[in-house]
Every structure is written in C-alpha cells, then in structure tokens.
Amino acid sequence: MLTQKTIKQINSLNQKKFRQQTGLFIVEGVKGVGEALKNKAEVELLIIEDEHKNQKDLADLARLAKKNKIPGEFCQASAIKKIKTTDTFPGVLALVKQPDIILDDVIKNTSMILCLDGVRDPGNLGAIIRTADWFGINSMILSSDCAEIYNPKTVRSTMGSIFRIKVWSSPELAASLSKLKKHGFKIFGLDLSGSDLAKIMPCDKTIFVLGSESHGLSPKVASLCDKMYNIKGKGQTESLNVAIAAGILLNKIAS
Amino acid sequence: MLTQKTIKQINSLNQKKFRQQTGLFIVEGVKGVGEALKNKAEVELLIIEDEHKNQKDLADLARLAKKNKIPGEFCQASAIKKIKTTDTFPGVLALVKQPDIILDDVIKNTSMILCLDGVRDPGNLGAIIRTADWFGINSMILSSDCAEIYNPKTVRSTMGSIFRIKVWSSPELAASLSKLKKHGFKIFGLDLSGSDLAKIMPCDKTIFVLGSESHGLSPKVASLCDKMYNIKGKGQTESLNVAIAAGILLNKIAS
Numbered sequence: 001m002l003t004q005k006t007i008k009q010i011n012s013l014n015q016k017k018f019r020q021q022t023g024l025f026i027v028e029g030v031k032g033v034g035e036a037l038k039n040k041a042e043v044e045l046l047i048i049e050d051e052h053k054n055q056k057d058l059a060d061l062a063r064l065a066k067k068n069k070i071p072g073e074f075c076q077a078s079a080i081k082k083i084k085t086t087d088t089f090p091g092v093l094a095l096v097k098q099p100d101i102i103l104d105d106v107i108k109n110t111s112m113i114l115c116l117d118g119v120r121d122p123g124n125l126g127a128i129i130r131t132a133d134w135f136g137i138n139s140m141i142l143s144s145d146c147a148e149i150y151n152p153k154t155v156r157s158t159m160g161s162i163f164r165i166k167v168w169s170s171p172e173l174a175a176s177l178s179k180l181k182k183h184g185f186k187i188f189g190l191d192l193s194g195s196d197l198a199k200i201m202p203c204d205k206t207i208f209v210l211g212s213e214s215h216g217l218s219p220k221v222a223s224l225c226d227k228m229y230n231i232k233g234k235g236q237t238e239s240l241n242v243a244i245a246a247g248i249l250l251n252k253i254a255s
Numbered sequence: 256m257l258t259q260k261t262i263k264q265i266n267s268l269n270q271k272k273f274r275q276q277t278g279l280f281i282v283e284g285v286k287g288v289g290e291a292l293k294n295k296a297e298v299e300l301l302i303i304e305d306e307h308k309n310q311k312d313l314a315d316l317a318r319l320a321k322k323n324k325i326p327g328e329f330c331q332a333s334a335i336k337k338i339k340t341t342d343t344f345p346g347v348l349a350l351v352k353q354p355d356i357i358l359d360d361v362i363k364n365t366s367m368i369l370c371l372d373g374v375r376d377p378g379n380l381g382a383i384i385r386t387a388d389w390f391g392i393n394s395m396i397l398s399s400d401c402a403e404i405y406n407p408k409t410v411r412s413t414m415g416s417i418f419r420i421k422v423w424s425s426p427e428l429a430a431s432l433s434k435l436k437k438h439g440f441k442i443f444g445l446d447l448s449g450s451d452l453a454k455i456m457p458c459d460k461t462i463f464v465l466g467s468e469s470h471g472l473s474p475k476v477a478s479l480c481d482k483m484y485n486i487k488g489k490g491q492t493e494s495l496n497v498a499i500a501a502g503i504l505l506n507k508i509a510s
Contacts, residue, residue, distance in 0.1 A: 123378065127496045136489030161492050198510065232510055234391030237416050240502070241382045247499035248506045255453065255487055 002047065002079045010047075010095065011084045016148055023098050025150035029090040030057045035160025037064045042097035046072040049080055052091045061092060086152045098150055103176060106139040106168045107183065111204050112254060115141040117173060117221050118212040119242055122147040126157025127243040133161035135254040140165055141207070143173040143218070174220035180207060186226045189217050190245060194228030197252055208249060213242050257302065257334045265302075265350065266339045271403055278353050280405035284345040285312045290415025292319045297352035301327040304335055307346045316347060341407045353405055358431060361394045361423045362438065366459050367509060370396040372428060372476050373467040374497055377402040381412025382498040388416035390509035395420060396462070398428035398473070429475035435462060441481045444472050445500060449483030452507055463504060468497050 012018040013026050024044065027036050034057075036043055046065045052058050053074050065072045080089050106113060114132050119125055125147040132140060147154055149167050158165075170176040177187055189209045190197075209225065211217035217225070231240060231248050240248075267273040268281050279299065282291050289312075291298055301320045307313050308329050320327045335344050361368060369387050374380055380402040387395060402409055404422050413420075425431040432442055444464045445452075464480065466472035472480070486495060486503050495503075 127499060130492055131495060131499050133490040133492040134486075134488040134495050138490075157496075159492065159494075161490075164491060231389075231506065233389040234509070235388040235416075236419060237385055237388040237414065239414075240386060240389050241412075241498070243496070244382060244386050244499055244502035247495065247502050251486065251503045251506070254489070 002073055002075050006045070006073075007079065007082045010093070011082075013095070014084055014152060016151070019098070019148070019150050024095050025098055025155060026093055026152055027096050027155055028085055028093045028152065029156070030061065030092055032155065032158075032160045033061055033092050033094045035163045036094055036096050037061065037068065037070070039163035041099070041163050043068075043070045043094045044097060045095040046070055046092070047075050047083075047094070048072065048092050049089060050074045050076045055091070058092055086156055101166050101168045103168055103170070103179075106141060106166050107180065110139045111206065112137055113139045113141060113185070113207045114246070114250070115173070115177070115207050115209040116146050117143045117209055117217050118215060119146045119210065120212060122151040122153035123157050124241065124243040125149070126154040126162075128246045129154075129158040129165050129167060130161040131243070131247045131250055133164050135250040137250060137254055138165055140167045141173070141176065142167060142169045143221075144169060144171055174218070174224060177207065177209075177221065177224045181224065187224050189222060189225035189228045190230065190249060191216060191222070191228040192230055192239075194230035197229040197231050197249065200229055200253060202253070206253070208253065210242055210246055210249070213239050257328055257330050261300070261328075262334065262337045265348070266337075268350070269339055269407060271406070274353070274403070274405050279350050280353055280410060281348055281407055282351050282410055283340055283348045283407065284411070285316065285347055287410065287413075287415045288316055288347050288349045290418045291349055291351050292316065292323065292325070294418035296354070296418050298323075298325045298349045299352060300350040301325055302330050302338075302348050303327065304344060304346050305329045305331045310346070313347055341411055356421050356423045358423055358425070358434075361396060361421050362435065365394045366461070367392055368394045368396055368440070368462045369501065369505070370428070370432070370462050370464040371401050372398045372464055372472050373470060374401045374465065375467060377406040377408035378412050379496065379498040380404070381409040381417075383501045384409075384413040384420050384422060385416040386498070386502045386505055388419050390505040392505060392509055393420055395422045396428070396431065397422060397424045398476075399424060399426055429473070429479060432462065432464075432476065432479045436479065442479050444477060444480035444483045445485065445504060446471060446477070446483040447485055447494075449485035452484040452486050452504065455484055455508060457508070461508070463508065465497055465501055465504070468494050
C-alpha cells in the first residue's frame with residue numbers, strides 16, 4: 001500500500017529541484033528498472049502495478065529486488081493514477097539513488113571520452129548515452145547547460161544504459177578540458193568547418209566534443225580543440241540532429 | 256484578424272482525421288515555414304504573430320509570401336493563445352497542402368530509397384527524414400503503421416527537410432517491395448543477425464529497410480530482403496535508437 005507521502009515524493013522527483021535535494025531519480029518501465037537492478041544501482045524503492053504483478057517480466061523484477069533486499073510495493077490502480085509519469089504508467093517504476101561520480105571516475109581506465117557542450121534536449125542526451133553504451137564508450141562529460149542526466153525523459157531514452165555509463169556533469173567544461181589536456185588527452189571537436197571525419201586516424205586518449213545544433217561548440221571549448229572534424233553531407237539541410245551526429249561519430253571512432 | 260473559423264481549422268489539424276479529410280498540415284517556426292516557401296510547397300495560409308512582425312526573419316517570410324501571393328495574416332496575442340501548437344507558439348506557422356506523392360515519384364531518378372517498417376515515433380521519423388536530406392537521399396517509403404508524415408511532431412523534427420524529400424506511405428509495404436524487386440531494386444535490411452555493415456559494397460538501385468526498435472522488420476518484409484546488415488556494437492545495450500541506426504547506415508552508404 002503506497003502512502004500519500006510516498007506518492008508525493010515520487011511526483012516531486014519530476015522537478016529538478018527535488019532530484020537535487022534528495023539525490024534520487026525515477027526510472028520507469030521494465031527495461032530501465034531491470035537494468036538498474038542488474039547493474040547494482042542503489043534502488044531505494046520498487047513499485048509494481050498490482051494488476052500486472054503476475055506478468056513474467058514484472059514477477060522476475062520483483063524476485064530480483066527481493067533477493068537484493070530492495071523494498072518493493074504492489075500498488076493498486078487508484079494509487080497509480082496519482083503518480084505522474086512521462087507517459088502512461090508502464091507497470092513498474094523505481095526510485096534510484098544518483099551515483100556520486102567525480103572527474104577521476106570518468107578518466108580512469110578510459111582512452112576515449114564523449115563530451116557534450118550545451119546539448120539541451122533530454123531525449124537527445126538519453127539517446128547519446130544509449131549509443132555510447134552500444135559502442136562500448138563508458139565515459140561522458142557534460143557541460144553544465146546540457147539537459148540534466150536524471151531528467152525522467154533523459155533516463156527513459158537511455159533505455160537502461162544510464163546504469164552502465166559514467167556521466168559526469170562539469171561545473172565549468174572549459175576548465176575541466178584544460179585540466180584533461182594536461183593529463184595527455186587530445187581534444188577533437190565536431191564542427192561544420194572541420195576536416196572530413198571519414199579520414200580521422202585512431203588516436204589514444206581522446207576526448208570528442210559535440211556542441212548544440214543551433215550554437216555549435218562554445219567559443220572557449222572550441223579554442224581548446226586540437227582539431228575539428230565534420231560529417232560530410234550532400235543534401236541541402238544545414239545540420240544533423242546532434243544524437244545522429246554522435247552515432248555517426250562513435251560508429252567511426254569506436255567500432 | 257484571425258476568425259474563429261480559421262482558429263478552429265488550425266486546431267483541428269492537430270488530429271490525423273482532419274489532416275486526412277482536408278489534405279492540409281501545419282508547419283511551425285521560421286525554419287520550417289521558410290523551407291516550405293523556398294521549396295514551393297503549396298502554402299494556403301501564413302500566420303505571423305503581430306508582436307514580432309518587424310523581426311527580420313519573420314519580415315523576410317512575410318515578404319516572400321506576399322511575392323508568391325500567399326494569403327498572410329498578422330495575429331494578435333489574444334488569438335495566438337487560442338492556437339494549439341506542439342510547444343509555445345514560435346512566432347509563425349503555415350497551413351500547407353500535403354503533396355500528392357505516388358510510388359512512381361519515389362522511384363523516379365533514384366538509385367537509393369530508404370524504407371521504414373513500423374517506425375512509430377514521430378520524432379524519430381522526422382529526424383530520419385532530416386538525415387536522409389543531409390546525405391542527399393531524396394526518396395523514402397513508409398509502411399502504413401509508421402508514424403504519420405504530417406503529424407506536427409514529425410514535421411517539426413524534419414526541420415524543413417520534409418519539403419525536399421519525397422516520402423510515400425505504402426498501404427501494403429511487402430507488396431510494394433515485391434513490385435520494386437521486379438523493377439530491378441535490391442532490398443537490404445538492417446537486422447541484428449546481419450553481416451557487418453562496415454563491409455557493405457556500393458550497389459546501384461538499392462532499397463534499405465529499417466524496422467522498429469522493439470520488433471525489428473516484419474516477417475513478410477524480412478523475407479523479401481536480399482541481404483541483412485547489422486551495425487556492430489561493443490557494449491551491453493541491446494539496440495540502437497532507430498534514427499541513430501539510420502544515420503550510421505546513411506553515412507556508410509550515401510556519403
């Protein structure tokens with residue numbers, strides 16, 4: 001039985017302010033919650049819709065949670081109605097603790113880091129995290145004006161990859177990149193003025209930075225880049241969606 | 256001055272039923288409306304927010320519309336409030352006639368066609384149309400269960416590319432592909448079981464089919480494929496976002 005207090009807590013986590021205050025975030029759906037449990041994220045509470053609890057995938061999640069001593073609640077339709085989710089309630093959700101990630105975690109055992117500068121759309125950020133996971137890139141750095149990692153829309157579009165990739169939000173991206181250059185990282189940017197990405201040569205210790213679709217890389221970040229690359233097009237449109245550009249880039253440098 | 260009737264008509268076009276009945280759709284924003292005008296789409300009405308009419312980009316659009324004898328209205332904040340848009344009103348919108356596209360248009364002067372089977376998310380469909388435009392692919396075929404081409408979210412995420420790419424919605428995709436095979440087209444599919452896409456050889460008269468993220472290609476369509484390809488990953492996630500997969504594919508075969 002879900003208390004009013006818990007429902008209120010869940011709904012408050014749709015706001016960034018409360019995610020920051022509590023250090024928690026919401027994961028919705030079988031795929032996301034399953035990945036949280038499998039990847040040993042700190043799940044504080046699992047909520048399963050009572051009506052669907054015998055459904056195999058949900059029953060499996062409930063069993064896995066029980067095994068890991070994670071508190072679980074079965075919840076009736078009347079309570080579900082009070083929970084605000086990004087879409088219709090997908091049968092299951094979890095309250096998860098945000099991991100403490102610092103810059104050192106992101107650079108440890110890593111030869112390639114994907115970095116985003118001002119990517120504001122949570123759906124794009126989530127899709128990029130998922131794509132990084134596909135290509136085995138484990139480390140990402142975000143500028144402070146990127147979409148928030150724990151926004152429900154970001155989390156949903158990572159499809160669970162958020163629990164495998166270390167994503168660190170830098171308070172001052174240019175300063176962080178300067179520091180990493182001193183640690184021997186080369187910094188490459190994606191920019192319309194750059195050389196053809198198809199001709200890039202493999203390189204150890206690389207940070208690849210993508211900017212926003214409308215503004216590109218910020219001037220400070222651009223000035224730190226050792227080289228710029230571009231995805232050559234043939235048509236008349238002016239730009240690619242940033243998540244698609246990231247996919248093409250990763251396919252080239254990480255596959 | 257916008258009449259109640261016009262406002263009602265605009266708002267009705269948020270529904271597929273009315274888009275089909277009237278053969279019209281809505282384009283929002285400077286970029287989309289600008290591309291509609293530049294690419295000689297049949298714009299029936301242009302609406303510009305009165306408050307911003309002296310803004311250079313909007314004034315340019317108004318001039319271009321006037322030159323092409325397209326009816327335009329300047330519209331006050333009180334009327335704007337009554338218009339339902341996908342987000343906040345972006346200063347300008349247009350009512351545009353859906354072009355009559357038939358299969359013959361799509362295959363004319365084309366050696367490569369991108370085909371989508373069951374891609375239901377309008378944002379993904381729009382991003383794919385925009386990416387096709389980037390790589391100079393001018394023809395697309397959609398299965399009937401794909402997102403609708405003229406859904407406002409699809410239109411918005413094409414960023415105007417919808418006015419350059421011929422997109423045909425097939426009532427029965429497998430039957431259409433069978434017919435195209437008889438016209439000499441090879442059909443390649445993207446599937447997790449396929450060969451490495453990195454090794455694909457250029458080929459004339461090709462149709463490349465992508466399925467939905469959750470269900471892949473439908474069995475009938477899969478059985479028509481001459482060969483399957485796959486984008487090799489290294490991480491642990493099970494699939495790529497379909498728009499990102501399309502981007503990687505097009506970068507490989509069309510750049």
